[in-house]
Structure formats: structure tokens, C-alpha cells
Amino acid sequence: MNATVHDVAKRAGVSAMTVSRVINGGVGVRPETRRRVERAVTELDFVPSGVARGLMSKRTGALGLIVPDIVNPFFAIVVRGAETVARRAGYRLLLCNSEGDLGLERQYVEDMIAHRVEGLLIAPVGDRSKPNLMPFVRRKFPFVLIDRSVAGLPCDLVQADSVAGARTLINHLISVGHRRIGAIVEPDNVSTARERLRGYAEALKAAGLPMAPELIIRTTADRMGGYGAMQQFLGFDARPTAVFAVNNMTALGAMQAVRERGLAVPKDIALVCFDDVEHLAVLSPFLTVINQPTEMFGTLSAEILLHRITGEATGPRRHVVLQAELIVRESCGARAGIVPLVDPGRKTNHRSKGP
């Protein structure tokens, strides 16, 4: 099926080693020999086997990329960013869709190890992903977490400042008059949920508003989760006047619930969330959101991973916290505009923590 160095060697009347030399730059090969070999390569349509090379060199040129949902535009953009950086560095990307399922995630991680990827980029399911990642830790295989940290797992991480983001979002709601603000978040074992909820709590506290437990609903961060949670909120006697959804998909589900009830955003209830949906923003610039520099999640994490692989970075774990910005649109009744989220003491768009 596929020609090998030996086939080429025979055809060119040289040894396999000479063929190998030619296809690797041909240093120390007589020009005439090289031409003979090159002709044989062309004639046989020879492409050296990455598999065999990988076995020799222990370099597969493959990176793993695990995301919970490739259809979520947030992750799609992350994937594009990572893919671009990986390709330019000569790496391929093995894509895995964990569906937010710990078992599937585990399976993927093991498969990545069997496939001998040189590193892994992963937006983990949550804190309980830790055992899933231990095989990588034990093997000292490089990996970088994206978006979510994993409790008790110190490693490279690219995330946004969820606390500040949520605080800004809630502050905004408060500033336009809301006092009863619901929150739809994931369970506490997801770092972004924890942090965004902390931002929510801090904002309420700073404004002297009480935290009502019934206004915090924990569910899955997908459309169904948002849908169900909003249905609950709408069933309350004392409805919240505004709802903060932990991410874009959750917000979409929440929107759906509002619409099905014959109600409207922001007239009947305000809605804000993390993560813009670019396509959506074009057609209907509507949701007030915290917009994270999504593509940078992908490009930066890939760059960090590549540095680990090449050994350019050997120091302590890198923890990159990206800036997010508040995009004010109509979904809470305020006038539209962009307010950059500036945290005191930060000058660049990102910074690194670490000893």
C-alpha cells in the first residue's frame, strides 16, 4: 500500500539509510545520488511513516485537546486558537468531546496516553477531573488546564478573572436598579462556578444586599440547565428581577424559558451572563455579557504547552489570568456600550502568578 524507505532504496539502488538521509535534508549525500533518490521517492509516492518515526524518536507530534462541548461557540473558538498555534509549530490535534462526562474524560485521557500525545490541553469537567489527570501527573507529561482549575492540582492554567467578571456584571445590575438577582451556576466542584458565585456574593455584599439562598440555583451549565433553572425562578412568588447565568449556553436556555412563558427580556426579567456568542451578537446585540478573550484561551494554553514540551519552560507552574470586559447591551435595560473591566493593580492584558 505505502512505499517504505526500503522500496525507495531498492529503486534508487542505494541503502535505506541513504534514503533516510535524503528525506531529512540530504546533508552528506552526493547531489547525483540525492537526485536518484528523489526521483524514486516521487515515482513511488513515498511519504515516510510518522508512526515508525514516532517509535524511533519518541515524538508523535500530536497534542490532545479535550473540551466539554465543541458545539459551544466558546470552546469552538478555543479549539480554533489552539489548532492554529499547534499547526504552526508542526503539531496535530487530537480532538475529544468529553460531554462534561467524567467517565468519558477518563477514557480520553487514557487514550491520549496510549497514543503517546506529547501534551494535553484540557478544559476539565471540574474538580473531580483530578483523578482523571493523575496519569499525566505521574508520567510528568505536560498538560495545561483551560478555563477551569482543578482543586488540589497545581499545574499550568489559563483562565479569566471570574471573580472580578461576575462582580462587574452584578455591580452593573445593581447600578441599574436591580435588588433581587438570581444566579444560575454549576455545582461547587467547578472552579468557574465557585469564582463567579464569589464575585456575585462580593458585589451583593458591597452593595449591602442580602444573599438569598433560594436565588442561587445549581445545575448543569448547558441549555437544559439554564432552561430548568429559569423555569424555577419564574415560578417564584417573589421572582428575581434579574438573573445571572454562569455561561452563554445557560443564558440561552434561560432565555428560552422566559420566552415560552410569554415573557420578555429585559421587560419582565433582566439577564446577564459570561461569554459572548459572537454570531448571536451580530444578529441581535442583546445580551449584556462578560466577554472573555476566548481565542487567547486556546492560543496561550497551546503556547505554554509547547514551551513545556520543548523544555523552553521548566519553571514552576504558570497561571495566566486573562482580562475580561463587560459588554453592556439591552438585556438589563441599560444603554449599550463597552466598559472595559479594569482591576486595580493590573496593567497588561494578562499576568503570570507563581513563586
Place this chain on the structure above:
Amino acid sequence: MNATVHDVAKRAGVSAMTVSRVINGGVGVRPETRRRVERAVTELDFVPSGVARGLMSKRTGALGLIVPDIVNPFFAIVVRGAETVARRAGYRLLLCNSEGDLGLERQYVEDMIAHRVEGLLIAPVGDRSKPNLMPFVRRKFPFVLIDRSVAGLPCDLVQADSVAGARTLINHLISVGHRRIGAIVEPDNVSTARERLRGYAEALKAAGLPMAPELIIRTTADRMGGYGAMQQFLGFDARPTAVFAVNNMTALGAMQAVRERGLAVPKDIALVCFDDVEHLAVLSPFLTVINQPTEMFGTLSAEILLHRITGEATGPRRHVVLQAELIVRESCGARAGIVPLVDPGRKTNHRSKGP
């Protein structure tokens, strides 16, 4: 770094072959020996190298998947479908984002060959992708085209009935009173553009309407393309009253141009397109579209590819044409609803062509 069969063998006091037997089911291994080996495997955290196995077995367990734009929700859904089917069959997916660039596509195809994927799923850039795919043809490596065919390249293909879809869409526009209908399509070397334009022409002809060349704009099928084309249309003295965009991204760009001009859809101009944008439809059920069974593009093409790989399918090329449905919403001023697109002479949701 990683333990090998030999390390395990030494530790268990057996030969490498016995280790190999154990990790492959352990038939013909004494229970006690097997336990010793299993213990050594656990202690050394041994995971057999897929690379070495691939070299022996000539099976890498990897499939290539090339799409023009992973961020386009249409392709994201295709990817999810393909990934799910591939995973269940024990295959990994190498994801490539061709960015609609022939050179990049070429590079990816070559890389897939070097990596010895067992098959390729590809939504090709267009007819000019043919030379890019010839290496696969020459090697008799299985591949399946998704969404777009490639002129002069008879091979497995999963697509929707673009002609009928476009016809239905245009018929609908005509039925609600439009007579000057613009079309934004890609150049003629993209099969979907050709076919959708043919549907457009057929519908006009059937209604006795003239085809005005200035009402057909050829551009790239992305947001920028749609944006620029719509700007042109809006600049005409005799504007079209409705516009047909070749896909969702083009339609989004067109919408953007309309909005920036201070105009509105459908009040000032109607807009229809191929491909729903699910997220968008939830938040604002607005665009009248032809909805393709997107995920099936991914699942079906992956299944066909797997059948080719396993040799279950050896016959002539399979050409699956999926049914699409018209979803009527507000973007052309008609009342909302779903009208299934039924073509006479077709009973199932898909059919296979072939000699």
C-alpha cells in the same frame, strides 16, 4: 518515562510475549502468571504504546477530519457527530481547520498521510480540492466528502439536496410576494454554490421571473462575504426586496450590513439562507432557513468511512443525499412554521445513489 513490555516482563519474571498476551486478554496464560503480570502492569503504570502497536498492526486508530471553519456552528455540529461515532468505534479524531485555504488543506492531507490515519472525513474547500485529495485516491485510502462534492472525483459523499432546498426557499419568497430576489453565493467551483444557485434559477424560471445577473453576487461564504455583498445590494437603485444567502455565516454578515445601514429585516429587505444557527434560533427565532440534518452529516459520513475501513462496504461509491426542511420564521414577513421539504419520489430521509 513510560514502562515497556520488557520492563513489565522483567518485573513479573516472564517474557515480553507473556506480557503481551496478558494485556490482550490473556488467553492461554495460567491464572497465577496472569496475576503476576497484572500486578507488574499496575505497579509500573504500564500502558502499551499505540505507536508500536500501530507499526506492527498497520492500524493507527486515527481518522482525519478537515473542515473549513470549526467556529461555524454547522461544522461544529458535524464534528461532534463524527467524533461520537468515531469514539464509539474506538477511533480518535485528528481535527484540522482548513480555513477554506487550498494550500492549508493540501498541507493537512499530506500530514494525514504521514500520520497514517486510516481514513479521512473532509468538507473540501471546493472543486479545486481535487489535486489535494489525489494522494488519498492514489493510495486507495478511504475518505468521505461532507457537504460539498468535488467535480470529477467520484467518491463517497454525504450531502443535502441543495437544489431542492434552494428551490423551496425561493419559492417561499415568491409566494409571499417577492419578485426581485438577490443571491449571495460562492464562486462556481463550490458544488453547494452551484446547486443552490441552480435551485434559485429553477424557482425563478418556474415562476416566470427573469434572472438578473446583477442580482447574483459571488463571494466567500463567510461573514465578510455576506457583509460586502449585502452592502452592494443596498447600494443599488433598484434594490432586491429579498436576499438568499448561501449559508448561515453569509446571512449573518448580510444582516450586519442591513443593520449598519439603519435598515431592518424583513421590513426593508427579506433574508433567507441555508443552515440554521441553533443557538441563535433560541434567542431570536428569526431567520427563515433551510435546515439540514447537520449532525447526520457527521455521523453518517463517519459510519460510511468506518465501513470502508473495516471492509464491510466494498461496493461502488456511496452518495447519500439527506433531506432538508424549510423553517419559516419572520425574516421574510411570513407567519412562522415548519414546512417539511418533500421531494416527489423520495420516501426515506436519505437514499443512496450509485451504479
Place this chain on the structure above:
DNA sequence: GCCTATCTTGTTAACGGTAACATTTCTTTT
């Protein structure tokens, strides 16, 4: 022309598994 330095090419072994065959170790049978 002979010897050495340099250049070019070839040989061997190894990467980590496993197929195919060989050998050793039980069983079982008579």
C-alpha cells in the same frame, strides 16, 4: 604513488510491540 583526511555510503541494532514458530511443562492415557 602512497598515505591520510574527508566525504559518501552501508551495516547493525534499536524503538515497543506481537505473529509465528519453538520449546518447555503439565496432563492424560494406557
Place this chain on the structure above:
DNA sequence: AAAAGAAATGTTACCGTTAACAAGATAGGC
């Protein structure tokens, strides 16, 4: 208890490429 058959385990070689070393060819120096 010896022979024969079955079961368990080991040996060798190979998948396709290349590192390391070996050897042959060529050229330069005197």
C-alpha cells in the same frame, strides 16, 4: 511409568525509520 497430546511460556524476527558506527571511495598533500 512412558508416550502422546495439550497447555503455557519463550525465541526469533519483523513492522519502518534512524542513530551510531563501519567501511569504502575520493581527494589532497608531499
